[in-house]
Amino acid sequence: xxxxxxxxxxxxxxxxxxxxxxxxxxxxxxxxxxxxxxxxxxxxxxxxxxxxxxxxxxxxxxxxxxxxxxxxxxxxxxxxxxxxxxxxxxxxxxxxxxxxxxxxxxxxxxxxxxxxxxxxxxxxxxxxxxxxxxxxxxxxxxxxxxxxxxxxxxxxxxxxxxxxxxxxxxxxxxxxxxxxxxxxxxxxxxxxxxxxxxxxxxxxxxxxxxxxxxxxxxxxxxxxxxxxxxxxxxxxxxxxxxxxxxxxxxxxxxxxxxxxxxxxxxxxxxxxxxxxxxxxxxxxxxxxxxxxxxxxxxxxxxxxxxxxxxxxxxxxxxxxxxxxxxxxxxxxxxxxxxxxxxx
Numbered sequence: 028x029x030x031x032x033x034x035x036x037x038x039x040x041x042x043x044x045x046x047x048x049x050x051x052x053x054x055x056x057x058x059x060x061x062x063x064x065x066x067x068x069x070x071x072x073x074x075x076x077x078x079x080x081x082x083x084x085x086x087x088x089x090x091x092x093x094x095x096x097x098x099x100x101x102x103x104x105x106x107x108x109x110x111x112x113x114x115x116x117x118x119x120x121x122x123x124x125x126x127x128x129x130x131x132x133x134x135x136x137x138x139x140x141x142x143x144x145x146x147x148x149x150x151x152x153x154x155x156x157x158x159x160x161x162x163x164x165x166x167x168x169x170x171x172x173x174x175x176x177x178x179x180x181x182x183x184x185x186x187x188x189x190x191x192x193x194x195x196x197x198x199x200x201x202x203x204x205x206x207x208x209x210x211x212x213x214x215x216x217x218x219x220x221x222x223x224x225x226x227x228x229x230x231x232x233x234x235x236x237x238x239x240x241x242x243x244x245x246x247x248x249x250x251x252x253x254x255x256x257x258x259x260x261x262x263x264x265x266x267x268x269x270x271x272x273x274x275x276x277x278x279x280x281x282x283x284x285x286x287x288x289x290x291x292x293x294x295x296x297x298x299x300x301x302x303x304x305x306x307x308x309x310x311x312x313x314x315x316x317x318x319x320x321x322x323x324x325x326x327x328x329x330x331x332x333x334x335x336x337x338x339x340x341x342x343x344x345x346x347x348x349x350x351x352x353x354x355x356x357x358x359x360x361x362x363x364x365x366x367x368x369x370x
Contacts, residue, residue, distance in 0.1 A: 028295070029104045030279055032250050032272070034096040045084040045098055045236060049077050052154050052234050065117065067152045070125055080152045080236065087150050087238045089245070099250055101235040103127065103279070106295065107228055108328070112287045116231040117155050123286055124153045124233055130278035131237075136255070136269035139246060149248065151237035159230040160223050167213035167220040174211040175221065178204050250275075273297075293317055294325040 035048065056064040067075040088097045103124070113119040129146050137144050161168050181200050188195045211219040215227050241248050255271045276297040284291055293299050293314060303310040314325055 028106060028109055028280060028283065030276055031100075031102045033100045033102070034251055035098045035100065043085070043088075043097070044081065046081050048098075048100065048236060049081050049084075052156070052236075053077050055156050055158060065155050065157070067154050068121055068124075069152050070128060070146055073121070075152060083150060084152070084236060084238055087240050087242075087244050089240060091239060091247075095247075096239055096251075098236050098238050101131075101233075101237060103233040103235070105232065105283070106328075108292075108295070109283065109287075109289060110229040110231055112289050113231075116157065116229070119287070120155050120231060120233055121153075123283060124235065126282050126286060127279055128235075128237075130275055130282055131250075133278065134250075134271045134275040135248060136267045136271070137246070137248060138267055139241065139243075144241070144248070148241045148243075148246075149237060150240070150242045151235055153233055153235040155231060155233055157231045159226045159232070161220055161226060163222045165222075168222050171211045171213050171220055174207050174219065178207050181207075273301075292321060292324050292328060294328050 035042070035045070052067075066073060067077065067080050069075065084098050091097060105120075110116065125146075128149070128151060132144050132146050132149055135144055139148055163169075181204050184193070184195060185197055185200050187193045188197055188200075208219050213220040215224065218224075237250075239247060239249060250270045250272070252268060252270045255269050255273075280291060280295075280297060283289060299310060299313070302313070314322065317325060
């Protein structure tokens with residue numbers, strides 16, 4: 028599971044309205060019948076309209092400066108193994124979201140009227156999506172790009188021949204294109220993967236838009252705080268501040284596992300991914316000590332994530348860590364994005 032928390036930021040300033048982001052989240056509903064649409068929901072209600080979401084988020088921005096985000100976007104992306112544990116992706120992920128947001132507020136080191144903040148103190152709206160498309164920076168698209176460029180070049184050549192601008196053998200060029208389509212390293216259902224293509228398999232994920240201000244529109248609650256937990260004097264009062272991202276990500280996994288009876292593998296944990304960045308030698312040592320079945324699954328998950336693996340695995344854990352570290356660092360760095368706030 029990967030979770031990202033992103034501030035609402037477009038360029039150097041923050042938009043005064045959440046409408047652009049909400050419209051983006053409505054894209055999957057285009058062309059669908061009402062009964063097939065996924066609607067916004069929150070802790071207390073379902074089938075909330077996009078208009079209500081925009082009105083409530085935009086109207087909850089008292090005393091925020093132009094340089095401060097009006098809301099944060101939380102994206103929760105379960106793995107295919109986690110999704111396979113669910114019975115009904117829509118309903119189960121709604122139920123999980125409502126528990127997840129309790130973990131979210133529990134990660135704030137804040138109080139309102141002398142008590143810890145609760146889920147009733149935040150204003151959020153969530154939406155389940157079931158599709159993902161390949162983006163330009165995906166490994167599959169990037170590694171297919173040389174083939175795409177050559178195919179485009181050949182198609183342009185064919186068009187020039189059709190217009191009589193140059194002479195050439197169209198059938199021979201079409202044969203080259205067919206071969207390039209088949210030779211591209213990344214295929215899905217017999218077709219070359221390109222940017223914008225829908226990803227195959229279960230792709231359900233959660234988008235959450237949460238207001239920067241609390242539900243009363245009086246207090247600022249920023250998950251982007253650089254503090255985990257601290258206190259500051261303000262107007263003669265001691266104010267608690269901070270947001271513990273580590274606690275949030277760990278709690279999110281525990282809540283999922285408890286809710287759905289999921290047995291999380293070592294390499295799926297937020298803690299292990301952080302350990303890889305901090306101490307790769309320790310990470311691989313722990314990986315090699317896993318029981319045989321768990322270790323086999325761990326390497327399968329790593330391969331499926333797109334990380335390059337060695338054809339032969341050294342038996343010495345330290346040797347493994349040092350040899351594989353540089354190969355895997357880039358891939359795991361991408362996964363570790365869930366540990367920070369940013370675009």
